[in-house]
Amino acid sequence: MQNRFTRALISFVCLLSIHLGVLGDASIDDVALQIENLRPESEILHFMDQNTWVGTNGVIVRYGNVALTAETVRVNDLTKVVIAEGAVTLQRDGTYWKGEHLEYNFETNEIKTDEFRAGIANIFVGGVSLETTTTNTTQIAQNAFVTTDDLAEPSFRIRAKSVKVILGKSVEARDATLYLGNVPILWFPYFRRSLEPHARFFVTQPGYRSRFGPYALNKYVYKFDDRFEIVMDLDYRAKRGVGFGPELTYDLGHHGRGNFSYYQTSDRNPGFDQQNVPITEDRYRLKFDYQVMLNTNLTAKASIRKQSDVFTVRDFFEPQYLTNSQPISFVEVNQLWSNLSLDFLAQPQVNNFSQTIERLPDIRLAGARQQLGETPFFYDSDSSFAYLRFRQGSGINTNYAAARADSYHQLLAPQTYFGWLNLTPRIGGRVTHYSETESKIATFDSENRFVFNTGAEASFKASRILSETKNSMFDVDGLRHIIEPSLNYVFVPEPNVRPNRLPQFDTEIPSLSLLPIDYPDYNQIDSIDSQNVIRMGLRNRIQTKRDGQVVNLVQSALVTDLRLDPNDQQTRLSDIYSSLEFMPRNWVTLRSELRYNDRQHQLNAANHSILLSPNDVWSVRLGQRYFRQNSDFGPNSENNTFYDSFYYKFNENWGFRMSHHFEARDGKMEDQLYTIYRDFRSWTGALTFRLRDYRQSEDDFSVSFVISFKTFAIRSLGSDQNKSSLLSNE
Incomplete structure (x- = not known):
């Protein structure tokens, strides 16, 4: 064990040393x-x-x-x-x-x-x-x-x-x-x-998709003025039927602004849900957003996302589904003062098929970090009261509910030693009350949990200027290296009530990155357990001047956790996480993110990409995403995907773009897309072909044609570079 720990620590130090450079003090000034x-x-x-x-x-x-x-x-x-x-x-x-x-x-x-x-x-x-x-x-x-x-x-x-x-x-x-x-x-x-947008216009998007058959997505837009816009959607899909509905965007000035949309269709082929239950033909989606400033620093927000079934948005509003597959509905009111904020949140389960933590309500009072008078001490706090209900969704009756009152308080004493070393010791405590759980399957007794935490964070920043360094290949005109090492120690003794005796609402879920370890940033209140850990980090920046501006030539970060007292599900040294961005020229960007398990000597995750965009004639993006199988993320979480995107402008009239997603595990081209652009002087056209391999079902083939006037363009040329927007009615 000692040898393994020593070897792991040496490996981490070696990785850190890759990014180290010479140190000193200086600056690069911007010139007006x-x-x-x-x-x-x-x-x-x-x-x-x-x-x-x-x-x-x-x-x-x-x-x-x-x-x-x-x-x-x-x-x-x-x-x-x-x-x-x-x-x-x-x-x-x-x-x-x-x-x-x-x-x-x-x-x-x-x-x-x-x-x-x-x-x-x-x-x-x-x-x-x-x-x-x-x-x-x-x-x-x-x-x-x-x-x-x-x-x-x-x-x-x-x-x-x-x-x-x-x-x-x-x-x-x-x-x-x-x-x-x-x-x-x-x-x-x-x-x-007039150069202002037209008050009334009609937009149509014809196309073909194997799941829809021939289709036409149509919008009639009526702009009353800068504050009100109404859109009427009327779509036809040969295999699925007619879909229609209104969209309203409004700005009421000091009375608030927002949008409302409703879409309905009588679907001829709705398919099945996740439990293999047939989906009803009457399908709809309702979307509502509203935001208003009620008074100085007093704001209110409301958002409603209601849909007939779990796949409505996926089937008819794919870009929105890819951005957020499980949107929540809520009402929130927030009052902000100079050192305090009070937040009221109500979050019901609007779609009974979606797993939801209902907050009815959740009231939170947070105190920003502030100095206590003339003393060297700072204080922050976070207190909340909530009535919470876990709703499984999809007809599964594993629901439970409880009231929870939580209050956290912390003292900090940030100091700077020797003019360069920042040290912030801290001590804090939390008390949480849980009511008796309401549930048909399991019952938790009423509990009062007490948590103590302490620790300290140390960091410093150093830099050195190499003003005489020149390099034409990497467009270098002087260098500045900035290094920021940090250590963050957190100690939390075992609480009097462990997580297995508490209902889990705000609980720790698997994450692709390291979660915060200190409070109040770590906000998985119901999962709090003992901790004895040191987070080690190192950030580096190498800067130069290009065109009179300071730019980051290289940015890198390394972080890992050394667990002095790991629990049964933890190793002593966590995975090592690294990120790197390198810009050898303004038009070349290389990015790399790694997650490495030193104990098992294996790479658990990787995300690499390179972007070449020297001009408006051509651009290339290449990348790879890799993730090793992990049961915490589901039975089929492994992937090894290679992707590319290429754009080329042949002349003033013609352009071409293509993109691919290739899964290397089984050699399948999952997604391929090709677009031909044509400049018709005052307007542009784009013809897009797309083929997707869904493995468990038939391939999905799409073709779409979009036109847009240059002066009053709805979409700019090539705006679909990383989206499927040309193949939807959004």
Whole structure:
């Protein structure tokens, strides 16, 4: 045992040493206004007596989120005004200007320019001159053209003596002529077009899915104003029937905001539930959300998720199901003070087939960590009262209920020693009362449980600058290494009442990561038992400067628990958890997460990915997810999945994307998806094919076609990159 413990500890220390580096003190400062060379022959001069920078032969000027490139620039340090000449481009917040001459104020965003082209608020403008108002919300161009066609030679445009663009509001043209190609078609003395979303429009999404047959998902959208929107869904699926229902989004100002939707269908082929019981044909889903601020720091929230059966959302709203397969319904009121918060929560079981912990109600008073007068001590607390009912769901009568009153209080004394070592000893106590359990299958007596805890956390942060380090391959311009080791010791003697004598409501469930070990972060109140553990952690960051900004080149973390007195289900050393993120370039990101069992010398979980996204022409994502079989997560929890996603833009008109999920355990391609994108100038189209292997049932094949106007797009091009949104009515 001693040798195994020593070997495990040495292994952990070796893993930590991988991430260690040199230490010291320094900093990397951000620069507000930066001027950089674009080419080796570029030259930058600073005239201090004139507070002016002059750049020639190609330079780039950066200020916050604004980037300007030009052959020649003159920048005033004080006024932040730049005069740029030659191949000038200016980019800011997704908007760009291009021309040969530009005068721009970096602080006020005012623009004066000669002949130019610009992309403003999803439309494109070109002309002889451009000026902006001091509020930067209005652009005025002379002898200009305007179009929504984003090609170099637009298929249509309006030429006008003057064009005014009010961002997000409207575009106005005077003495305007509509051109198709180079042919004048129609003259307008005055033309105005709103840039705000259309008040009423219709959206249809045709497609085919083997489980649905041919289908058409239809929406009629009516926007009253910015505060109210009504959507009417009317869907047809050849094999399943008609589905319909309303959606309402509302904003009542200080009376609150939220949404409501109801969807119903008479399903011709509903299938079976988890107990192999036939699902009724009448299927529906109700969704309601509401949030309001009743007073200063007093908020109320309500959420209802009601559905006819366990698979309604899965069958008809798949993206929502993949995000949250078991949504809860609740009403919550929260009052926040400077050092206290009071929370009222009511959580009933709305769907009788879903396992639920009912809280009828759960009232919680939490005290934020605060200093006790002028003493070195800090105090935090967490107290609650709840009437709780465990509802198994699906007709299984293993329900039980009890009232619980819990109060936790803790004292801390954070100190800093030697100017760098942070040490926080703590001591706390908890008392919990349980009423006699109400149950038809088992009864727990009324109990009063007392818990004592103590411990201390130690940590420090150190850093060192290597300002002369340069590396073109990894885009390194100076390095800063920050290291943060930590130790957290927790001791909890055995409570007077063990968990096996208490009803389990807030209980410990299996987790893919380490749970908190200290209170009140560890909130599995009913599972509290003895603890004698040290959590060892190490975080590292290696930073550099790119484009004048500090970025994390490498981020890593290691953590594990050393259990000095493990229980029967624990090993002395927990699994070792590590995470690593490496960005060798701004467009390359590598991530790795590992969970390693040192005692058995085996990898229990892994998640690796690499993302390459150098431009808007192509991007690639590759990854692997591995999880070793663990009975705590069910009988079929093992997986070894490889996945990829690839996007390529052939030209201005065509793009392609594909993604795959391959299960290496049995060699099955579980999911494959292919999308062809077509740019039709003012609108885009996407044709998607998808094939899924469900193993225990027939393969599911889908094809869908979606169109979207660029100026008033419902979905941006490629927004479905990691979703199946093109194959649903959401």
